[in-house]
Amino acid sequence: MHKKIGLLIVLISFIASEIFFYNYLSIEINTSRLTQFTYYFSLFLFFGMFGKAVFSDVTEPFKIKSYLGNFLLGFAFTLLVTKLTFVFVALIGESINQLIYFTLESEVENNVQNRTTLIKMIATAISSIPFLSFLYGITKGKYNYKVLNVPVYSSNLPIAFEGYKIVQISDVHAGSFDSKRQVKKGVAIINKQDADLVVFTGDLVNNFSAEVKPFIPIFKAIKAKDGKFSITGNHDYGDYVKWDSEELKRQNFDNLLQYHSEMGFKILMNEHIRITKGEESIAIVGVENWGVAPFPEHGDLKRATKGLTNDEFKLLLSHDPSHWDEEVKNNEMNFDLTMSGHTHGMQFGFDLGKFLKWSPIKYKYKKWAGLYENKGQYLYVNKGFGFLGFPGRVGMWPEITVFELKSK
Numbered sequence: 001m002h003k004k005i006g007l008l009i010v011l012i013s014f015i016a017s018e019i020f021f022y023n024y025l026s027i028e029i030n031t032s033r034l035t036q037f038t039y040y041f042s043l044f045l046f047f048g049m050f051g052k053a054v055f056s057d058v059t060e061p062f063k064i065k066s067y068l069g070n071f072l073l074g075f076a077f078t079l080l081v082t083k084l085t086f087v088f089v090a091l092i093g094e095s096i097n098q099l100i101y102f103t104l105e106s107e108v109e110n111n112v113q114n115r116t117t118l119i120k121m122i123a124t125a126i127s128s129i130p131f132l133s134f135l136y137g138i139t140k141g142k143y144n145y146k147v148l149n150v151p152v153y154s155s156n157l158p159i160a161f162e163g164y165k166i167v168q169i170s171d172v173h174a175g176s177f178d179s180k181r182q183v184k185k186g187v188a189i190i191n192k193q194d195a196d197l198v199v200f201t202g203d204l205v206n207n208f209s210a211e212v213k214p215f216i217p218i219f220k221a222i223k224a225k226d227g228k229f230s231i232t233g234n235h236d237y238g239d240y241v242k243w244d245s246e247e248l249k250r251q252n253f254d255n256l257l258q259y260h261s262e263m264g265f266k267i268l269m270n271e272h273i274r275i276t277k278g279e280e281s282i283a284i285v286g287v288e289n290w291g292v293a294p295f296p297e298h299g300d301l302k303r304a305t306k307g308l309t310n311d312e313f314k315l316l317l318s319h320d321p322s323h324w325d326e327e328v329k330n331n332e333m334n335f336d337l338t339m340s341g342h343t344h345g346m347q348f349g350f351d352l353g354k355f356l357k358w359s360p361i362k363y364k365y366k367k368w369a370g371l372y373e374n375k376g377q378y379l380y381v382n383k384g385f386g387f388l389g390f391p392g393r394v395g396m397w398p399e400i401t402v403f404e405l406k407s408k
């Protein structure tokens with residue numbers, strides 16, 4: 001349902017802007033065969049990709065996505081954003097143009113056309129910014145892995161864990177990848193961090209557990225001295241596709257759990273483990289996906305923490321950051337650090353430090369990227385390792401987070 005509304009909005013905005021775009025630039029479009037071809041090719045590409053998104057049935061994939069297919073989908077989206085920007089700037093420009101015309105009356109009448117020429121140049125220059133940014137995002141940006149170092153200070157940290165290094169990755173969405181080589185590059189960066197612990201905070205696949213099969217050997221190569229731990233995300237349950245039977249859906253989920261273990265990850269399904277150093281230990285608690293409706297609430301903190309004490313240091317893995325505000329931060333159990341993902345930073349925006357970051361996703365999720373604190377408890381939201389839907393990342397690069405635990 002959500003997908004259909006989204007596609008309808010895309011279609012309406014495209015048609016409206018296209019009518020304006022063609023009328024406004026009809027002389028330029030019809031200047032030569034080449035400009036005509038470019039214009040009609042962009043239309044053909046957009047409707048082709050749009051039709052594919054609407055009419056193609058999602059079936060269990062056994063092959064890695066093609067690089068060209070992902071590129072064409074991303075390019076169609078790039079053209080849409082570029083045209084919308086052009087139309088937006090041109091509409092503002094022409095409104096001002098008309099205002100000047102009516103204010104200054106007939107003696108400047110002849111300048112209307114000159115101003116239109118100038119507006120076209122400005123609109124072209126401004127819309128080239130999203131064009132180039134998105135072009136980068138769909139080619140290089142989606143694999144432009146960034147290592148973010150995050151020290152976390154806690155008065156509750158056992159001395160033996162001073163300087164303990166935890167690498168977090170999230171939202172792999174294996175079914176979207178179109179290059180094993182690039183994913184290997186990401187794994188090599190993870191291994192370079194020499195982590196004590198590696199955690200993965202959910203959404204291994206988009207819909208089908210089989211998506212991750214070609215990548216199992218790659219993720220299996222991730223190294224961590226004290227182990228690799230994971231949880232499920234909302235995409236891991238196969239809830240967004242139709243199944244012929246409940247049995248098939250359950251089998252898909254069982255396979256997913258099996259693949260986690262084949263990759264060397266211990267998946268924490270509402271449970272915890274303790275990492276011990278000498279006499280001291282910290283607890284790693286993992287819950288299944290817990291989200292605000294329509295996302296399901298499989299996560300069960302009570303079950304996951306059974307046997308733990310309130311005062312011991314706890315790292316909680318929970319896919320959806322909404323969980324933290326709703327259940328975690330005021331929980332009777334103290335969770336020193338919670339790691340989440342889920343938002344992807346919407347794969348679009350900019351992140352230039354704590355006070356200089358923006359993405360449209362911030363209007364949906366209050367906690368959407370980076371570190372948040374409440375009474376000595378921390379939440380970290382990772383922007384994800386992979387991508388979903390739009391096959392690219394613009395400004396919100398794929399992330400490998402390196403935490404260093406420090407005592408306060």
Ligand SMILES: [Fe+2]
Nearest residue numbers: 171203233342
């Ligand atoms: Fe995700």
